[in-house]
Amino acid sequence: MAATLSTRDTPPAPVRSAPAAPGRRRARPAARLSPGRLGVYAFLLTTAVFFLLPLYVMLVTSFKPMEEIRLGQIFALPAAPTLDAWAKAWSSACTGLECGGIRGGFWNSVVIVVPSVALSILFGAINGYALTFWRVRWAPPLFGILLLGTFIPYQVMMYPLVRAFAAVGLFGSLPGIVLIHIGFGMPVMTLLFRNYYAGLPAELFKAARIDGGGFWRIFFQLMLPMSVPITIVAVIMQVTGIWNDFILGLVFAGREHLPMTVQLNNIINTSFGEREYNVNMAATLLTSLVPLAIYLVSGRWFVRGIAAGAVKG
Template sequence: MNTFSSPLKGGTPGRAHQRRRRAAFTPARLGVYAFLLTAALFFLLPLYVMLVTSVKPMSEIRLGNLLAFPTHFTLGAWSAAWQSACTGLDCNGIQVGFWNSVRIVVPSTVLSIVLGAVNGYALSFWRPRGAGLLFGVLLMGAFIPVQVMVYPLVRVLASVHLFSSLPGIVVIHTIFGMPVMTLLFRNYYVSIPQELFNAARIDGGGFWRIFLQLMLPMSTPIIVVAVIMQVTGIWNDFILGLVFAGTRNLPMTVQLNNIINTTTGERLYNVNMAATILTSMVPLAVYFVSGRWFVRGIASGAVKG
């Protein structure tokens, strides 16, 4: 009976396997693969040009072949970009901007996430009077262009003596990050069953105890999402760092712009490319290391509610 019924079910296993292989290479799937390959080349080609140019001596770069592999591999441009490239009148390399960016990113990320988590928790479970209006105001703040608020913030920070200082730029990034962080945490906490909060209230838990002992340990996925968004956003910022940080605290992106635009004779394209890659290494490392947790956090409620 099994021999008779096997052809009726689709033939032998070998033929079924051949049909599945043929189905795997349909025109539609080949078109998708072609599009993905083209998109990958489109995004990876500039990175390839930067990498090969950064390890070439200037004698090879002058030949004009951007795509050619280096015949004389050298890391001198990387060392110069880090230690001795000129950013205006100072020739201490882009390392100065790196440490400035670290001092800006760490407190700005921590403060904006803490405030966003507390706001999202309060708006999700405690819901004070006017919570909907407050959430709408915060949400509106996430869509206001930065350029519209630059001049008023300059006046405000100057009046409290925080303009052109490290605390000033940290406050600015915290202000601009708080609406998005509140939106993320509020939508995440909305997906948590209300019964957990009610049980904690019955057990005598207060505002901070429930937040610290119940909600915060459950917030690891969304915290990872928030850290990735804030670190990459603040690190890649240019205009806020240029306006509010002051000359002693210029972030890495501003220092990179100064290196590229500072010319003392010959323009060193290999040093410029090396400095560009050094500036982008932190966001790339964050995405490569934490990309899996980013997707997991988004899927677990970051965009729900």
């Protein structure tokens, strides 16, 4: 009986909480708005407004008729939105003596960009691969010359290139402007791919050589499939650079292959009739749609490609 009572009177053992799982992290307290954090937010907000405000003005102006634009309220939303300015900029705006809009310039830019981007990236990848893994004779001086080519302005070589292309019959032709973009883009592409390949394990190349792989087989079956991140970076850089080019297209493309940027300049600088600001804004937005779409769609892969080795070596 006593034993029974003593057992009942014994206080219960304290309940211990189960230990936290080793892979689970403790919840962090909510971050407070420190002065430094407020300063960062204020800087980012100011920068965003600085860059987005001109885009907002261009966008709302392109949807306004000229009657609203004459009121001078550039920040006001359009009272009667219309797409007439966009249609005119695309198909019937005057680009000098012709009034066909920038539609022709768009397709000219596409025809110029596609082969220029593909060939400049291919040649840059081959050069970077050869300079990294193969003991090419005079490789350091050659790489130095290519690297020097990335810092030489276009204007320095403009006149000699015009004379050389005119002598061989390529001046003012589509192959001529494509060759110009390939030549000016290849040094940067070589630098990108060379630095990327320098970050890859050399054992992969040595193993492929032991298995009997040659120069082209190793490049196409091993190196090129591993170059997807840096290839995306190269495509973004080349497409945006060639699409936004003005001076090379103006000088070397000829009248029949003028790119979209040159057509845009002709629309804005037309000196006869009323200056239609809504058409100018719509034409500017149409010209910038391709680079803007590329950055919005592939911006994440651009950052990944840079982090994967574009700045290594």
